[in-house]
Amino acid sequence: MTAKLLDVSSLTIAFPRGTPVADFGFAIGEGETVAVVGESGSGKSLTALAIMRLLPRTARIASGSIGFRGRDLLALPEPDMRKVRGREIAMIFQEPMTSLNPVLTVGKQIAEVLRLHEGLSAEAARKRSIELLDLVRVADPHLRVDDFPHRLSGGMRQRVMIAMAVACRPKLLIADEPTTALDVTIQAQVLDLLDRLRRELGMALMLITHDLGIVGQWADRVVVLYAGRGAEEADAGPLLEDPLHPYTKGLLAASPRLDARLHYTAGALREIPGSIATAQREPGCPFVPRCAMALPSCRISPPPLEEIRPRRLLACPPTAAQEQANASAVGR
Amino acid sequence: MLENRRLLRVLRRTVLQAVPTILGIIILNFLLLKLAPGDAADVMAGEFGAATEETMAMLRQRFGLDVPVLQQLLAYLSNLAQFSLGQSPRYGVPVSELIGQRLPSTLMLMVMALAIAFGLGIALGTAMALTAGRWPDRVLSLVSLFFYSVPGFWIGLMLIVLFSVKLNWLPSGGQETIGAGLTGLDYALDRLKHMILPATSLALFYVAIYGRLTRAAVLEVSSQDYVRTAAAKGLPPLAITLRHVIRNALLPVTTLAGIHLGGILGGAVVIETVYSWPGLGRLAFESVTRRDFNVLLGVLLLSSFLVIIANTLVDLLHAWLDPRVEVR
Ligand SMILES: Nc1ncnc2c1ncn2[C@@H]1O[C@H](COP(=O)(O)OP(=O)(O)OP(=O)(O)O)[C@@H](O)[C@H]1O
Numbered sequence: 001m002t003a004k005l006l007d008v009s010s011l012t013i014a015f016p017r018g019t020p021v022a023d024f025g026f027a028i029g030e031g032e033t034v035a036v037v038g039e040s041g042s043g044k045s046l047t048a049l050a051i052m053r054l055l056p057r058t059a060r061i062a063s064g065s066i067g068f069r070g071r072d073l074l075a076l077p078e079p080d081m082r083k084v085r086g087r088e089i090a091m092i093f094q095e096p097m098t099s100l101n102p103v104l105t106v107g108k109q110i111a112e113v114l115r116l117h118e119g120l121s122a123e124a125a126r127k128r129s130i131e132l133l134d135l136v137r138v139a140d141p142h143l144r145v146d147d148f149p150h151r152l153s154g155g156m157r158q159r160v161m162i163a164m165a166v167a168c169r170p171k172l173l174i175a176d177e178p179t180t181a182l183d184v185t186i187q188a189q190v191l192d193l194l195d196r197l198r199r200e201l202g203m204a205l206m207l208i209t210h211d212l213g214i215v216g217q218w219a220d221r222v223v224v225l226y227a228g229r230g231a232e233e234a235d236a237g238p239l240l241e242d243p244l245h246p247y248t249k250g251l252l253a254a255s256p257r258l259d260a261r262l263h264y265t266a267g268a269l270r271e272i273p274g275s276i277a278t279a280q281r282e283p284g285c286p287f288v289p290r291c292a293m294a295l296p297s298c299r300i301s302p303p304p305l306e307e308i309r310p311r312r313l314l315a316c317p318p319t320a321a322q323e324q325a326n327a328s329a330v331g332r
Numbered sequence: 333m334l335e336n337r338r339l340l341r342v343l344r345r346t347v348l349q350a351v352p353t354i355l356g357i358i359i360l361n362f363l364l365l366k367l368a369p370g371d372a373a374d375v376m377a378g379e380f381g382a383a384t385e386e387t388m389a390m391l392r393q394r395f396g397l398d399v400p401v402l403q404q405l406l407a408y409l410s411n412l413a414q415f416s417l418g419q420s421p422r423y424g425v426p427v428s429e430l431i432g433q434r435l436p437s438t439l440m441l442m443v444m445a446l447a448i449a450f451g452l453g454i455a456l457g458t459a460m461a462l463t464a465g466r467w468p469d470r471v472l473s474l475v476s477l478f479f480y481s482v483p484g485f486w487i488g489l490m491l492i493v494l495f496s497v498k499l500n501w502l503p504s505g506g507q508e509t510i511g512a513g514l515t516g517l518d519y520a521l522d523r524l525k526h527m528i529l530p531a532t533s534l535a536l537f538y539v540a541i542y543g544r545l546t547r548a549a550v551l552e553v554s555s556q557d558y559v560r561t562a563a564a565k566g567l568p569p570l571a572i573t574l575r576h577v578i579r580n581a582l583l584p585v586t587t588l589a590g591i592h593l594g595g596i597l598g599g600a601v602v603i604e605t606v607y608s609w610p611g612l613g614r615l616a617f618e619s620v621t622r623r624d625f626n627v628l629l630g631v632l633l634l635s636s637f638l639v640i641i642a643n644t645l646v647d648l649l650h651a652w653l654d655p656r657v658e659v660r
């Protein structure tokens with residue numbers, strides 16, 4: 001891993017009722033693709049919005065820090081934060097259908113960010129918008145630039161969102177489930193595009209997804225999030241080959257493209273009672289109610305994410321202990 | 333160009349729909365007025381004190397009131413077909429001349445009232461939405477509820493008491509200072525000063541309506557995904573509100589503005605009386621009391637034209653604001 005670009009540590013996001021993200025930390029290196037994986041409601045979007053400092057008004061960051069290029073974003077005054085948004089960190093959202101303003105042409109919406117951060121004239125911004133549409137492989141960019149969003153398909157709109165996001169060559173692009181609303185063939189195209197742009201523009205990519213299937217192909221590193229806490233963090237290859245946390249194992253088993261490689265039966269998660277919603281009130285490990293190997297000690301306090309071997313972090317003491325035993329057995 | 337073609341299509345559709353509407357309005361108005369008891373001859377005879385049967389018959393014959401109603405209607409329509417609104421039995425001048433004298437005053441009053449209603453209403457509503465739930469919102473909500481519930485003539489009288497009688501800032505009636513011989517900019521300013529109070533009285537009710545509507549629309553739009561996208565670009569709050577929120581929030585407000593135009597015109601009758609404003613509203617009122625039906629019909633016809641034209645403008649505005657509007 002190269003130098004850290006983004007360093008989130010012990011982030012806790014609290015609402016008047018409940019703390020959907022608690023003590024969560026991870027890091028992204030320059031030019032790296034980090035996938036943040038977790039089921040619906042695990043706090044992925046909230047984490048992304050916290051990095052952008054765009055959380056809903058009722059949310060409060062109770063603790064933690066978000067380091068970005070030597071600054072703590074959480075300590076930045078709002079006007080300075082506005083210079084980070086869209087210029088150094090850009091974000092694209094899950095729903096391309098509703099994420100574009102229906103009454104402005106796509107060209108104007110792309111130009112807006114260029115005029116704001118790069119001070120381009122209307123004319124120059126328009127020219128650059130056309131180039132950007134071309135860059136994200138929109139056909140006939142000089143025509144599309146004057147189109148309103150409702151004339152474009154979902155895939156096209158997501159490309160426009162991407163063009164808007166990369167317009168100022170950000171250092172970090174946060175893509176919150178960028179392909180969930182798209183059909184499978186378009187999904188691959190959009191992910192390909194994101195990956196190509198990451199390489200060409202030298203950005204890092206935070207790829208939020210609940211689909212482990214896309215992780216192996218696109219991500220360098222994976223962070224698994226469960227009920228707002230880090231469960232496991234590892235390089236993509238090793239994590240898929242050898243998942244350690246029971247939740248990661250379950251996720252992989254439920255992932256249709258990968259189940260052939262594993263012995264777990266699909267749907268194993270469904271047999272475990274409870275859901276992510278009930279997990280938040282547990283004093284101990286949030287996965288306990290659904291975990292087949294839970295020990296009494298798991299119910300006492302939430303386990304921290306700890307390095308069990310180089311580049312491999314795990315928040316499951318029983319598994320960690322087992323790994324340790326295996327390792328020393330091999331070593332002896 | 334594509335954009336202009338779309339607007340033209342919207343225009344054509346609206347105009348085509350307007351023709352049968354206007355014809356219907358004319359016939360209905362005509363028949364309804366004929367149902368009312370008494371005619372111009374009766375009123376005139378009453379004013380003379382007495383009149384013989386022969387004089388009455390002569391008057392009726394002169395005004396064309398002696399033939400069956402259907403025939404009168406046909407005569408009126410054929411007049412209209414030649415772009416004539418007929419004569420006023422009362423004044424003996426063409427109706428179009430009478431209306432022509434009054435129309436500009438009323439138009440100015442309406443445009444000013446509508447501008448105040450829109451401008452103030454949208455500003456009020458946006459301010460309420462941006463402070464939703466906090467004290468500015470509460471206070472402004474109360475104010476708008478007040479505007480909404482008190483009648484226009486009362487507001488008019490109170491404004492006169494406050495700004496003309498007590499403070500002596502603004503004139504209490506009329507549309508210009510008579511005999512002042514003002515010219516150029518001074519004249520325009522004088523007219524404007526005379527217009528402020530009546531236009532405000534007329535507008536306040538609509539300020540309240542547009543305020544409430546805008547508040548709801550801004551709140552609704554603010555939670556849309558594209559507003560979050562705008563924030564993620566790093567835009568400052570003011571730019572987000574102006575470029576992304578208000579423009580979308582205006583859509584439901586403009587739709588209603590068209591409907592309200594007729595109401596504003598109706599309200600003008602009262603306000604013009606309160607402020608002795610020489611406009612169409614007072615002309616209509618006078619022609620009712622004098623059974624001067626030709627004038628009244630002319631005013632009504634023109635009013636429906638005004639409403640339809642205004643609706644067309646609103647449709648165009650709506651189409652311009654919302655690119656998704658297409659001819660159905
Ligand atoms: N505005 C809010 N008020 C209260 N609680 C909220 C709010 N937004 C989110 N939450 C809580 O935070 C949890 C995590 O939400 P988040 O949107 O981050 O999930 P996610 O991992 O992005 O899920 P998905 O895959 O469905 O997008 C939710 O389960 C919800 O209970």
Ligand SMILES: [Mg+2]
Pocket residue numbers: 044045046094176177
């Ligand atoms: Mg989400």
